[in-house]
Amino acid sequence: MNRKDVATGAASGGITINLADKYRAVVGLMRRLASLRLTLILFALLACGIVIAYQLSEARTWPVVIPLLLLAANLVAAVATNAVFRRQTALLVFHLSLVALLILVAAGRLTYLTGHVGVTDGAIFDGTLIDAAHGPWHNGNLASVRFISKGFSIDYEPGLHRGPTRNQVAWLGTDGRWRDAEIGDQEALIIEGYRFYTTHNKGFAPVFTWKPDGGPTVQGSVQLPPFPMLQYSQAAEWTPPGATVSIWIMLDIDEVVLDAEDHTRFRLPKNYKLVARIGQERYEMQPGGSVRVGDGVLVFEGLRSWMGYKVFYDWTLPWLFSACALAVASLACHFWQKFSVRRWDE
Amino acid sequence: METELQILWAAVVAYVVGGTLAVVTLVLGKRRERTILGLIACGLGLQTLSIALRWERLGHGPFITMFEILCSNVWSLMLAYLIAYWRIPRIRGSAAVVMPLMFIMLGWLMLAHPGEGHFPPTYTTPWLFIHIGLGKVFLGAVLVAVGLSCVILLRRAGIGVSRFQQLPPDRQLDELAFRCMAIGLIFHTLMLIAGAIWAQDAWGRYWAWDPLETWAFITWLTVAFTLHARVTFRVSPQAHATMILMVFVTAFLTFFGVPFISQAAHQGAI
Numbered sequence: 330m331n332r333k334d335v336a337t338g339a340a341s342g343g344i345t346i347n348l349a350d351k352y353r354a355v356v357g358l359m360r361r362l363a364s365l366r367l368t369l370i371l372f373a374l375l376a377c378g379i380v381i382a383y384q385l386s387e388a389r390t391w392p393v394v395i396p397l398l399l400l401a402a403n404l405v406a407a408v409a410t411n412a413v414f415r416r417q418t419a420l421l422v423f424h425l426s427l428v429a430l431l432i433l434v435a436a437g438r439l440t441y442l443t444g445h446v447g448v449t450d451g452a453i454f455d456g457t458l459i460d461a462a463h464g465p466w467h468n469g470n471l472a473s474v475r476f477i478s479k480g481f482s483i484d485y486e487p488g489l490h491r492g493p494t495r496n497q498v499a500w501l502g503t504d505g506r507w508r509d510a511e512i513g514d515q516e517a518l519i520i521e522g523y524r525f526y527t528t529h530n531k532g533f534a535p536v537f538t539w540k541p542d543g544g545p546t547v548q549g550s551v552q553l554p555p556f557p558m559l560q561y562s563q564a565a566e567w568t569p570p571g572a573t574v575s576i577w578i579m580l581d582i583d584e585v586v587l588d589a590e591d592h593t594r595f596r597l598p599k600n601y602k603l604v605a606r607i608g609q610e611r612y613e614m615q616p617g618g619s620v621r622v623g624d625g626v627l628v629f630e631g632l633r634s635w636m637g638y639k640v641f642y643d644w645t646l647p648w649l650f651s652a653c654a655l656a657v658a659s660l661a662c663h664f665w666q667k668f669s670v671r672r673w674d675e
Numbered sequence: 676m677e678t679e680l681q682i683l684w685a686a687v688v689a690y691v692v693g694g695t696l697a698v699v700t701l702v703l704g705k706r707r708e709r710t711i712l713g714l715i716a717c718g719l720g721l722q723t724l725s726i727a728l729r730w731e732r733l734g735h736g737p738f739i740t741m742f743e744i745l746c747s748n749v750w751s752l753m754l755a756y757l758i759a760y761w762r763i764p765r766i767r768g769s770a771a772v773v774m775p776l777m778f779i780m781l782g783w784l785m786l787a788h789p790g791e792g793h794f795p796p797t798y799t800t801p802w803l804f805i806h807i808g809l810g811k812v813f814l815g816a817v818l819v820a821v822g823l824s825c826v827i828l829l830r831r832a833g834i835g836v837s838r839f840q841q842l843p844p845d846r847q848l849d850e851l852a853f854r855c856m857a858i859g860l861i862f863h864t865l866m867l868i869a870g871a872i873w874a875q876d877a878w879g880r881y882w883a884w885d886p887l888e889t890w891a892f893i894t895w896l897t898v899a900f901t902l903h904a905r906v907t908f909r910v911s912p913q914a915h916a917t918m919i920l921m922v923f924v925t926a927f928l929t930f931f932g933v934p935f936i937s938q939a940a941h942q943g944a945i
Binding site for chain 1: 762764765793795797799800851854858861868872875877879880896
C-alpha cells in the first residue's frame with residue numbers, strides 16, 4: 330500500500346464514521362420525537378390551543394394547527410422508529426391514516442371559511458357575508474357565488490316546535506346557467522365548494538325603493554329580527570344609501586301568524602302596517618306608500634321573508650372522509666388478523 | 676301507553692329474576708345457565724315489543740327523552756351481553772357482575788318519566804340510526820369487557836375466588852376483555868365518523884368541540900390509551916382491568932351525563 334492509498338482509506342473511513350454518527354444522531358432524534366410522553370404533552374397543547382381558539386376570535390387557526398402538525402410529526406417518528414410497523418402492514422396503514430388525518434385537519438384550519446348571511450326572497454346573494462371567519466390561506470372565490478332564495482316553507486307542531494325546512498333556491502353555475510334546487514335541514518346548497526345551510530333564523534323583510542333626488546333609484550330590503558324567536562321586537566334602524574338621516578322601522582302585525590296551539594306553517598302576515606320614524610316624525614306605511622326622507626323619497630314596496638344561511642367551506646372534507654375510512658378499515662383488518670389466530674371460546 | 680309500560684315492567688321483572696338467579700347460583704356453586712339465558716332473552720323480547728309499540732305510537736324511535744335513551748340503552752346493552760353469554764359459555768359466570776350493574780340502569784329507567792319529547796327536524800336522517808347504532812355496539816362491547824374486568828379485580832381482592840373458579844384464568848379473561856375493547860375502539864371510531872357526517876349535514880360543521888364531542892373524543896383517547904398500554908407496556912391483567920373500568924366510567928358520563936348538562940345544540944341522544 331503506498332502513501333496515497335493510506336490517505337484515501339483514512340479519508341473514506343472518516344466519511345463512514347461521520348455518516349454513521351449522523352445516522353445515529355438522526356435515529357436518536359427520531360426516537361426522542363416518537364416519545365409517548367411527548368404525545369401526551371402535545372395532546373395537552375392541543376387542548377390549550379382549542380381553548381385559545383374559542384376564547385380569542387383573532388387566534389382561531391395557529392393555536393390548533395401547530396399542535397396538530399407536531400402530533401403528526403410525533404406519529405411519523407413513532408412509525409419510522411418502531412419495528413412493529415414493518416411487520417404489521419395493517420397497523421402501519423392505520424397509523425399513516427392518522428398522520429394524514431392530522432395533516433388534513435391542520436390544512437382545513439388554514440383554508441376554511443365559516444360565516445352567516447341572510448338572503449331576502451327574490452334578492453340575489455352577492456357574495457357578501459354578515460359575519461365570517463377564515464383561515465389565513467383561504468383562497469376561495471365566494472365573491473363570484475350567486476344564488477336566489479325563491480321562498481321557503483316550515484311547518485310547526487303545537488308549542489311552536491319547528492318541523493322540516495324546505496327552501497327553494499336558484500343558483501348560477503360556472504357555465505352561466507341558472508339551476509333550481511330545494512335545500513333544507515340535511516341538504517346544503519353547494520356552489521364552488523361553498524356550502525349554504527338553512528338555519529332556524531328567518532323572518533320578515535320590508536322591501537323599499539329609494540329614489541334620491543338626482544340619483545339612480547335603488548331597491549333593497551331591511552331584514553327584521555328573526556321570527557318567531559323575536560316576534561315582539563320586529564324593528565330595525567336603517568340609513569338609505571347616500572342619505573344623511575336614518576330611519577327606524579317597525580313591523581306592527583295585527584294577527585297571530587303562528588298559532589302556538591295548533592299545527593301551523595310559516596307565512597307572511599296579511600294584516601300589518603309598517604311604522605317608520607324619521608327624526609321626530611312618525612309614519613304608518615302600507616305597500617305602495619311613500620315618504621320623503623331628506624334628499625329623497627322612500628317607497629315601501631311590500632313585505633317578503635328572509636332566510637338565514639350558515640356558510641361553510643373546507644376542501645378537505647372528502648379527503649378527511651377517505652382517511653377516516655382507511656383508518657377504520659385498516660384497524661379492523663389488523664384486529665381481525667390478530668384475533669383470528671385463536672377462537673374466542675377457547 | 677299503559678300497555679307498553681306494562682310490557683316494559685314485565686321485561687324488567689324477567690331481567691331482575693335472571694340477574695338474581697345469576698348471583699344466587701354463583702354463590703351456591705350451582706349452574707342454571709340455560710334458565711338465565713332464557714330469562715334474559717325473554718326480557719329482551721318483551722322490551723323489544725314495548726319499544727316497538729311506543730315507536731308505532733309516537734312515530735319516532737327511542738332517541739329523545741331520558742326515559743327513551745335509557746330504555747334503548749338497556750335494550751342494546753342486554754342484547755350485547757346476551758350474545759356474549761350465548762356465544763362464549765366460558766364467561767357466563769360474569770353475569771353475576773354484569774346483571775347487578777344493569778340493575779342500576781333499570782332502576783334509573785323505572786324512575787324516569789315516560790313522557791314524550793319533540794323530534795327535531797335534524798333527526799330525520801339515516802345517520803341518526805347509524806351514529807346511535809354504532810355507539811350502542813361500542814357501549815355493549817365495553818360492558819362485556821367491564822364484566823370480565825370486574826371478575827379479575829374481585830379475584831385479586833380475594834372476593835369470591837372459589838365462586839369465580841368456573842371462569843377461565845385471569846390471563847384468558849384479560850385477552851377476552853382486550854378483544855372487546857378492540858371492537859369498542861373500532862365502533863367508537865365509526866360512531867365519531869358517522870356523527871361528524873351527520874353534524875356537517877345538520878349544522879354545517881363536522882366538529883365544533885361542543886361538550887359532547889369533546890367528551891366523546893376523550894373517551895376515544897382513553898380506549899386507545901388502554902389498548903396501547905396493554906400492547907406496548909404489557910401491563911398486568913388487574914392494571915388493564917382497572918383501565919377498562921375507567922374507560923367505562925368515562926363513556927358512561929359521556930353518554931348519560933354530558934347530554935343532560937350541556938346547553939349546546941348537540942344533545943347526543945344515544
